[in-house]
């Protein structure tokens with residue numbers, strides 16, 4: 501993605517970006533292939549055809565369902581001067597000056613607060629940059645601010661955005677995506693329309709992954725279980741999920757030291773590890789309560805062992821530990837120490853309190 505000139509002057513945390521999306525057509529193909537995205541896409545298109553595009557719109561849904569893909573495609577569609585409007589084939593034309601600018605990442609009416617791998621939060625400086633951009637003259641009929649994973653806005657950033665939403669400039673669309681819309685202040689949520697992308701049921705999703713992406717049933721089941729960014733692209737996890745899970749089992753049952761477990765966990769990035777362990781925790785918790793194992797068959801033996809290794813109330817205490825690990829998973833920490841600390845906390849959930 502090319503950064504705008506104004507963004508170059510800002511500190512790296514102020515992620516005001518303009519986007520180059522040469523492959524909107526690929527994204528549209530993906531939307532048309534994914535059954536759960538077709539209805540939300542049609543609803544977005546009809547907002548345009550009915551002339552009812554609101555000032556604020558939030559597309560929310562679980563990780564990997566393609567909310568960002570939807571947001572990008574609708575932005576490209578709305579900015580296009582001659583969009584294709586044939587029913588079922590609605591798309592940006594790809595040829596007009598607006599499409600060219602958008603493809604090059606230099607469209608003056610498209611401002612993006614994108615994810616920054618190094619920063620979990622969207623800082624207030626980024627929103628201030630956005631406000632600055634909105635004070636300039638509009639190029640075309642509509643200006644779009646796309647805020648990716650809007651729940652990452654810190655309180656000051658959210659307050660700044662709120663001021664814009666309270667008196668939105670004419671011809672503007674604030675398009676937000678969120679995985680956890682409930683984390684956004686209610687003052688913001690009450691000022692924007694919401695479009696929720698619902699998780700398809702397990703059978704429908706697994707069938708689709710097998711048919712559309714040619715995955716084996718086992719890989720499709722595993723991908724469904726993990727969720728995450730790869731879901732919509734149909735890429736089965738390539739990291740050693742069995743080894744990572746086995747290390748957790750061995751750690752909790754005392755067959756592996758915390759340092760050795762942490763070493764195994766070095767094989768994947770912290771964010772993936774955090775999401776995986778939380779997913780595993782959720783199933784273990786279900787098993788501890790006597791519920792059935794909803795995980796893929798290949799995982800169930802390990803998860804059953806885990807559920808038996810600790811009493812339910814002990815597993816409950818591990819939840820805040822795993823959540824804290826997730827919350828800091830994109831922070832620049834010492835990679836080894838972060839995993840070692842996690843492994844230590846997991847075998848003795850009272851340890852963090854004792855050290856505090």
Ligand SMILES: [Zn+2]
Pocket residue numbers: 579580581582583592593594595596597598599
């Ligand atoms: Zn166009």
